[in-house]
């Protein structure tokens with residue numbers, strides 16, 4: 001069967017949940033027994049997200065193959081419960097760098113290299129390559145940015161041209177505000193959004209209406225009348241309790257049936273899979289435990305999107321609803337740590353780069369260890385766990401990571417020899433899936449994973465310095481996970497209470513239907529802590 005296309009375009013503004021709509025369409029295709037894959041277009045000229053600031057752009061998501069991609073890929077994987085590859089991410093940087101490389105090589109000799117046809121064809125060739133190698137029934141393409149931006153205009157033009165060649169269904173996400181004084185949902189912005197899309201030569205087949213409250217009948221009628229999209233194709237996307245119920249809401253409105261009809265695909269919803277999916281969300285979660293996330297990018301929650309979702313997934317699997325407290329690590333000091341963490345049942349220190357806020361993390365970890373509060377350290381969180389233990393238990397004064405102090409007396413975390421020569425910043429870290437061996441069945445790591453060989457995703461430059469492993473072990477910090485070749489420490493854990501650090505980012509592989517084992521173990525330890533305190 002030939003690949004068909006669904007193109008999701010967002011109008012008016014960002015932040016309406018285009019990624020959630022795309023993920024939900026992927027999910028409903030899959031629940032209809034189809035192989036659906038996402039493609040994400042991003043108009044920026046960065047080659048990938050690896051060099052972006054998490055404060056501005058949100059989390060950098062990492063795939064098994066080591067690609068550093070937009071955080072929407074995290075959303076797709078979490079909904080689909082499937083691992084994706086980097087070629088599904090098409091950025092302006094990738095498109096233009098390959099065009100210029102070809103031009104220099106002489107591939108276009110004698111031609112003027114132009115937006116049309118060269119850029120558009122480059123994009124279409126990439127889609128063709130994906131559909132030939134992966135053979136999906138449906139490619140669901142999310143066009144990053146907003147209709148009308150200069151940045152994504154060539155991607156939108158490529159989609160218009162695609163619709164001349166292939167079966168394409170256009171889904172337009174718009175926003176329906178409600179003005180307090182009038183108390184009525186306003187459709188004018190959607191009417192304007194429609195006209196803008198029409199002026200790009202695209203008529204939407206569906207309008208997905210994002211609103212705080214359910215879409216009123218009258219608003220639906222009005223949208224339909226002004227856009228010539230029939231009412232059954234104006235889909236309600238009002239705020240729900242959890243993002244994971246959006247596919248259910250779409251199916252209940254018959255969105256999947258109409259999409260498949262338009263695509264010309266004969267498929268039917270698997271009742272069994274649909275019921276199982278609904279059941280995952282139907283549990284009555286009891287509130288608690290209280291979890292502190294002590295990080296350096298907490299002001300922008302998107303920086304830790306996967307950590308947050310991993311807590312949602314593990315909470316659902318344990319039938320608890322953790323209460324999350326985001327704490328800026330730079331604000332923590334010895335003087336206020338007891339107050340800042342008072343009443344907490346678990347502490348997480350997530351990933352990060354650079355020296356700001358590191359001492360606050362170390363202080364928080366010390367407090368957790370000395371008070372037997374369950375602790376989970378993610379990448380930088382494990383590195384700071386090692387520094388804290390070295391300084392306060394092993395009495396190695398001045399212990400640090402060479403990332404933060406080049407001249408530290410005890411570099412318990414240091415740059416990997418293989419990283420020393422790396423001059424370029426993009427794509428040069430230890431990236432992607434790495435195997436880890438967990439030898440001892442009595443370790444927290446083994447109890448969490450129930451396996452002695454696991455694989456998680458990485459994104460870092462620095463490693464635990466093996467020189468200090470013996471003293472750590474003697475004093476009660478156990479290297480419970482090692483790289484497959486035995487040369488790198490992948491996990492550390494406290495002997496005396498629940499505390500585990502991993503050099504990987506297990507949150508990147510947590511999905512609704514398969515929560516990250518370390519998060520489940522951590523959350524159940526926190527739950528126990530909350531019962532006992």
Ligand code: GLN
Nearest residue numbers: 351352379380460461462
């Ligand atoms: N900055 C640390 C390193 O590069 C940790 C990175 C991270 O937490 N992802 O090793």
